[in-house]
Amino acid sequence: MTEVSVLGATGMVGQRFVSLLANHPFFRIAALFASEKRKGLKYGETVNWVLEEDIPESVKNIELRALGEEVPTKIVFSALPASIAGGIEKELAENGHYVFSNASAHRYDEFVPIIVPEVNPGHFEAVKYQNTKGFIITNPNCSTAGIVIPLKAIKDTLGIKKLVVFTMQAVSGAGYPGVPSLGIIDNIIPHIEKEEDKIKTETRKILGDFSGKFEYADFKVEARCNRVPVRNGHTEVLFIETDKKADVSELKEILKNFSALPQKLNLPTAPKNPIIVKDDKFRPQPVLDRNAGKGMAVTVGNIRKADIFDFTLTVLSHNTIRGAAGGSVLNAELFLKDGKLEV
Template sequence: MKKVAILGATGLVGQRFIQLLQNHPYFEIVALCASDNSAGLKYAQAARWKLDIPIPSKIAEMVVRPCKPDIDCDYVFSALPSDVAGPIEDEFRKAGYTIFSNAASHRLDEDVPLVVPEVNLDHLELVKHQKGPGKLVTNPNCSTIGLVMALKPIMDNFGIESVTVVTMQAISGAGYPGVASLDILDNVIPFIKNEEEKMMIEPKKILGKVVENKIEYAKFDIVAQCNRVPVQDGHLLSVFVETSLKASTEKIIKAFEEFNPIKHMNLPTAPEKPLIYLEGVDVPQPKLHRNLGNGMSVSVGRIVQINERKFRFLALVHNTIRGAAGCAILNAEAYKHLYE
């Protein structure tokens, strides 16, 4: 059993880490870390718990620690906000810890893998070439995860020339307290800071290939427009893709349904089906489908052929499970399976 610590444990993503790590067969939480304002308090006092399950009793009584690299643990999960994550993760890395981060701070660093295990598991090998005693693995932006999982089987079978994506992103993606109620109720906010930039560059790294211990980014263009909508959980993506080879809706659906490249690894957090194609004219929907595969499956639907190489479809990802904590945990499971 690996002992793990959670940085940023009191926030929404930190709470998801706690939920998903309960009774985990590989990992045991031994430390919860947060800001100086929370350090020294019992977790139940420090956290404004927002999940629809009770705080686990053992967790509730744990005393929150500061984010300092003096913890007796094997792995560190980072749910820190990106504006503070960088230097804190650097401290832990220099102290020899293995970190699995949900933060954006180091995602585009040349020697840091940006991983969704079903999509680019081979990128984990970059950790072998990281300098210093510690290791750092990151997972992408929440919407990016849903996008690349849907694009990967298309790319593998038909190639990709260009992608356009419009997102409708849940309010939980903004953290707590997040978006002011007077701004989001009865409204859509057509701007999320840095989101479009992330969605236009991160997929190119993820869908790129390892060449001489570096990532050669994918060559196709991505255009993104991101919107905040009054939904609690679940990011819905409207995707337009131009393929390199001729394709059909039937062939793309078949590629979606057959996509399961890490099934043989039997990782605890991996869903039975990473992609679930839904038949119907009005699916997927966040309220109905965000929890498929325990929140780890990406659901796709409404695929329409525009011409022999252009298609559009919808994809839905649970932004705080598959799109955040769940992906980081799956990365840690894959890392343990491959390297320890």
């Protein structure tokens, strides 16, 4: 068993980490961190637990640490707000820790990869250029995490010329307590700060290449983001212009048959089928599809030819599992199993 620590363990993403790591076959939680006000308090007594499953027994009595205290493990999962993550993650990497971060603070750094194991495991190579004893690996923001998997399948077979993304994002994406209830019940908020730029940049970085430096994918991306009154699960409508023309049935086959390294290695958090294709035009729906593949599969439906661009389709993924903690745990599994980590 490899011991791990979680920073930001009491937040929306931190709770997912705790839930995914508590009974993990490779990892054992050794330390949990939250803000100064919880220092020394028992996790089970102070956390405002919001997940469906109970708080794992094994973590209830762990005493929370504050930043600045010793981080006792080589592997560290970070679910800190970006404003705080920047400095601490860098310091940890300099001191030899392997940081798997959900925060945006380092995603656009010259040698920090944004990894989705089904899409760009080769980008791990970039950490060799970080010039620190340890490293930082990030995963994408929650709306990018879901779409890059079907986009990878499409890019490799048909090529992508242009992409338009329209999101309907769950409230949990804003953390806890996040958006005030009076702001979101019976409402839609047509802007999420910095989210559109994140989609535009991260999609092209992840689908690009790395050979000594990152070469961003050369297709154009436009995005519009909306917060909707859904608890978990981001729904995104894509319009895609492809290089090679295909019909809807061919596209469905491409998506259904997509499988990648995490599936080949049979990693514990990898879904058997990373993309689930629905023929029902009324799917995907957050309530019905967000937990597909234990929250790690991406569901694609309502696929049709578009009069403008070539295809339009709807993608749904779980924002705190595939879009955050689950994606990060899968990154760590891949690098352990692939023999890239000495821990």
